[in-house]
Amino acid sequence: MRTDPSAALTMLTRLGFASRGLLYLVIGFLILRTGRTEDTSGALSVLAQGGGRILLGLMIAGFLAYGLWRLSDAAFNIERHEHGRKGLAERGGAAASGLVHLFLAWQAVRLFQHTGASSGSGDSGAQEQAQTALSLPGGQLLLIVAGLALLVVGILQFKKAWQADFLKHLEPGVAHQPWARYTGQSGYSARGAVFLISGAFLASAGFKRKAGEAGGMEEALTWLSSPWDTVVALGLLLFGLYCLIEARFRVINDVPVGGLARKARSKLPV
Template sequence: MKPSEALPDDLAGESRFQLLTRLGFAARGLLYILIAALVILAGRTEDLTGALEYVGHGIGKLLITVLGAGMAVYGLWHLTDALFGIESGRHHWKAWRKRIISAGSGAIYLYLAYKTVWIVFAGRFGGNETQSRTADALQLQGGELFVLIAAAILFGTAIGQFFKVARCNFLDPLDCTEHQKRWIKWLGRAGYSARGVIFLVVAWLLAQSALHHNAAEAGGLEQALDFFSRDTRGWVAAGLALFGVLSLVEARYRRIHRPPPVEEVADMVAEKLER
């Protein structure tokens, strides 16, 4: 965007919420870089919670407190988009699809923020949550179907990551020069490819656990990284690190719209109740 171009009212003079959302993008980026560094430098595979626990001692508690605050705001930003369409739009089917995805992302990152609070005060959060949740689901009537549906959703998420690789639409919300976008494009392609591969493996692990009625076969990010050989794992981790760098780029350059004012929200709620 050229300096002479006027910014919309919801972008000009960024609010505190918008600035904190940038902290959220940065927190997401640092977390992915940490996970990748543990794989490449220490030979450790951790999920998002494990990475937080790894640094959750001594001065590391200050770091994960900052990360937790960032993820909380990032989650709230996604939920705000889901409710009001401030980023996704409002009145077409693609907007509703994006808003549903935003709702899911918001819930996940708010849960991660909750985990950071637990880790700061308790030191650890718990065991393998994916396997625990899968075991609970498999005990239900028709539980295998529920797990297969979850696997299908993750498979669809993986395909969505690969669409981003092909279309490079992650560049659209960035306020930077075309020269900068040329290298950001390849950064994003590598990062989203790695994320897509991880989602595919997690979907496969869930599907196997459903078909074999064995929760121990399910897994999250940590088990997905363990799925690969040592050399391949390093390349996938490098891709996740690049996704983390992309998140830091987004923290700097992404256009972030303000949420609607309280008065407008109240009017929208009143209008819905009158129908």
């Protein structure tokens, strides 16, 4: 019996949603239970140490499929975004999300090859990247633009939480449930806060030409004081739960893998 590649990609994409949810559950749990702050890469390392190669292998497959599905959406409008600037912006966001999750897959592959190894040197990845950017021509402007972009993303996350338009992607029977709405709204609000703080850190690093001012999710969570650290941690925990809801109930339009492959073959020289 032959497996439909489109159906297989859809199934693995659901695994990708679940894998992303697991990362955010770990991030929120660590803050609430131990006060330890991690970003998604750090959470992946924690899972690698605790879950071993089988869990990592599943997450690699999920992140790869999720990343390819997002990039396919950006290229072929799989999710049927509307025409115009809003649709283009949504497809651009899908492309960025796809690249981020392919990067997570790559990190998971590295951890898979060195299961049990220490997760890193303890240095801030955001600050190292900022230092690299500042050493390049136009690096200061690049940092400022990146910081402003993160600020915009943070605002859009709050807008998404307020309008609850994420519910349109769920099966109707679940989309109308209050628990789905409130879980998603809390999660996207927490993500919005993290993006805003990270964007402010990055823009500050650019304006001051100081890489030490840069920071990502881990630094943003560390910067928060009580009780806001707990509030955001709960929100990230709920975002993880919402990702699990999406893994089960999101309406995922299949990527026409077979059709795209045939179209690609038809363009090859005979």
